[in-house]
Amino acid sequence: MSEILEIPLASIEVGTDRARDLDPAWAEGLAGSIAAQGLMQPIVVRPLDGRYGLVAGLHRLEAFRLMGRETIPAVLHALFTEDEAKLAEVMENLARNELIALDRCHHLFELKQVWERLYPQAKHGGDRGNQHTGAKSQSLALGTDAPEIFGFARATSEKIGLSASTIKAAVKIWTTLVPTVRKRLRGTDLARKQTELKALSELSATKQVKVLDAILNDELEHVGNVAQALAHLEGTIACDPLERRFAQVSRSIADLDDETFDHVIAAHEDRVITSLKRRGRI
Secondary structure, eight states: OEEEEEEEGGGEEOOSOOSSOOOHHHHHHHHHHHHHHOOSSOEEEEEETTEEEEEEOHHHHHHHHHTTOSEEEEEEETTOOHHHHHHHHHHHHHHHTOOOHHHHHHHHHHHHHHHHHHOGGGGGOTTOBOTTTOSBOGGGOOOTTSOOSSOSOHHHHHHHTOOHHHHHHHHHHHHHSOHHHHHHHTTSGGGGOHHHHHHHHTSOHHHHHHHHHHHTOTTOTTOOSHHHHHHHHTTOOOSOHHHHHHHHHHHHHHTSOHHHHHHHHHHTHHHHHHHHHHTTOO
16 A cells, blocks of 8 residues: 655655665756646655655655755655565666666666565576567566566556666676776766776776776876777777877887887988977977
């Protein structure tokens, strides 16, 4: 059973183990929208030690705080367990389709974990097909007697367009990214690009850290993605043809023995002297 109540904001507990972090800018924008149009969808809570535990609606809750409201409409799910609450949070966020790539990977990982705890048979469901994915769903496969993992509703499934391969790829990205790298990715442009996250996740733990260091280094203006960072770490320069040509020439000169180097300088002596004068070296 569930009912809608006006609940004091001060009585709502927000757990620390949430699938999605609070985005202050998003909450501020939402506050403006709610002020103009009203709250379109109540938050979801459950009873928690004489208070209420937030299930879904973190940004709506923060928006009401920013607006100075004392209460907020909430759907009370009296029988939610902790896992069911987590499942509801993840499902709602996925259905809203507001997640960036990194958050989507995290949510799908959380969903897989919770679902397998709620439905242990899903973990050993074999390779049976799923009518919504049309494909084998690996450890997410469920028998016909179990609730469908992404058959939460046909309309929702179609809206977010999830398939077994999408789930598998996203979960793999999240589990193979180093935890410290995941944390540092938050708020970066890379966090919005699943192809970049995938490329980063396929590297060793040590190389993930080094590649991210290079990408986030403001002094390395030519490094903006994983491929360019790898090229930089390997002593080459990616993408820019002029810089690539310069790197090739520099490597060739560095490999010359002294006698050959002297011959090269002699052959271009006038230009070398002109360059040195232009740069104030002589």
